[in-house]
Amino acid sequence: MDPNHSSENKKGFLIFLGRRWALIFLILECLVFSFTTEAFFSLRGIQIVLFYGTTIFLLGTAETFVIITGGIDLSVGFVMGFASIVSAKLVVLFTNMGVSPGVSILVGVLLTWLIGLIPGYVNGSLVARLNVPPFIATFSMLGITHGTSELLIRGVPAKNLPYLANAIGNGYFIYSVPGKVVSFFQKPEIQRGELLLEIIPNMVVIAFVFILIFAFILKNTKFGQHTYAIGGSTDAALRVGINVKTHLIKVYMISSFFATLSGTVYMLQYVTGKADAGAPFLLDAIVAVVIGGASLYGGIGTVGGTILGCLILSVLETGLRIMGVPTFDKYIAVGVILILAVLIDQFFPELIHRED
């Protein structure tokens, strides 16, 4: 065999691995946890990963759009808390007015999604029209949403939500008793001792519907192309005739929409609204985006990569919890993985970034 050819092959293999290091890491992680714990490799274990991951999936997607344009959104965590409170308050308000729980949840959530566009619009306007650095603009918005949500609840978490919220938030998409019944959304009647399989939490379905839509928009539409163009070079984007200001405002609104979405999901899952509901997830969201291959300088990143990054974090957290390791170690691991991700990117740029 030609030695040159085999070294080409070897390099090709390395490139193959280098581009997929995150995926390989995820698989390794899953293998390790499957062997060290009994509960991890099971339908239940995997669904716990998805259930706890919902917040990071959504916040990660929010952050992806902003980071691709070369910005950052520090406000997502508290916009999420703000949305959880607003939606909880609205739902309680409507039910107290005598509207049926189903309708009040629907209207409350939809209204919250609308309200949730406001922080994004303000962020975007500050960044695009007044040239405020994204870091500062979104940090100010963090303070403003934090203060507003604390004022809305005055220190007491929102409560008295209808039971239906819990049923929706913690329900599953498919229920099945193997060999007998399959039903969607509704829990079937079962006899004692029968095995009921609950497949895919509702909230994961809702989250992924939106994530897929926006992943499609980012990948296949002009809007997505322009987002990458602005991140690559704002000047070039301007010269090509892209309306950078409007576009940036839209991007920050998308980010704030996803944060709001995760706030309403939180409200349904935990049946309450809390100001600091999303505070610990800001770091996780940014880390997931960076692990997913995005660059903080803008122009690079995909929703798929971000979801992979989110899964790595979520599997890590769930696995460590099942193993009974104190969650403190999670922070150390996340910090180390973050730095490793960037180092791999720095040292093997030719392996990871395609040259086509």
Add this chain to the structure above:
Amino acid sequence: MIGNGIGTVQLKRSSRLLIPVAKNWAVIFLFLLIAVFSFTGRGFFSLTNFQNILHLSTIFLLLSAAETYVIITGGIDLSVGFVMGLSSVLSAKIMQLLHAAALPQPASILIGSMVGITISLIPGLVSGALIARLNVPPFIATLGMWGVTNGITLRICQGFPISFLPSKLVELGNGYLFYILPGRAFSFLHKPPGLQDTQIRELIRIFPNSLLFSLMVLFILWHVLKHTKFGQHTYAIGGSMDASVRAGINVKKHLIAIYTLSSFLAGLAGVFNVFQTGIGNFTPFSAMYELFAIAGVIIGGASLMGGKGAIVGSCIGAVMIRLLENGLSISGVEPFYRFIAVGLILIMAVVIDQMFPELF
């Protein structure tokens, strides 16, 4: 054409008036806040309260000074809050152990503080090396250290504050240089002995120890930044990395030194926190020390792009945030408004900076 000419003349005249206002807006705003709160809050305009504000600002003054250096180089240090927690918890743990082993109080306090401060150099060295030698963006490197130091801190203290520390700590940390009982007693560092309760209430306390401490540290930092080669190089790196490399500055070493300094100051703030509270407390997520420290620096006129900033400005920014919190709470405004207020001031700072770029 003529209209245009008049326009520029008018602009010049108005900008001649505006320049000093816009340049010193932070100081003016600070005095405005003091004036407003003096009317709205009872007891705001008093020696006790002003000393109190400065006492409570100490940690933020140190962290803002740390961020000033980093931000001037065009970087950012997100780890200061948790490095502070690490040095708090670590030094408190050691003090607790030594105190329990019946070592004399001064010795255990000294050893604990030294260890806390020394260990706090490590995160800075690591993030500096990552940034300077391995080209990791500052945001990521320090965010990584944020996670690592937080994890280690929580591991040491298991999620609970560390207490049972030497009692001298709080006496020192919350003490004053002078105590005066008008016409009767005067003492230095310690309360005059043998006072009754009513007399203690009349006791006038002057100059908190913490202020002396922060003034000393800040003076050194101010001097280094303004009058030494190290400071000049810091500005040069922030102005243009390439130019400084070409001018022969050892940029890598300098950056490592800057991040180590930042981490050291965070460690100092952490040890001071033990003196102030008498316990070793970890940093909760919602504290966001690093963000408030950065806010202070930005209000003080620095730019996140680098090359701009000053210690005095950052101190004004840091004190302004504390003063705002103090004034709002004394005026009976709900505490939650302060988050909103800080956000708005921050936006204002940057917008003023953007509108008059030629002034700065």
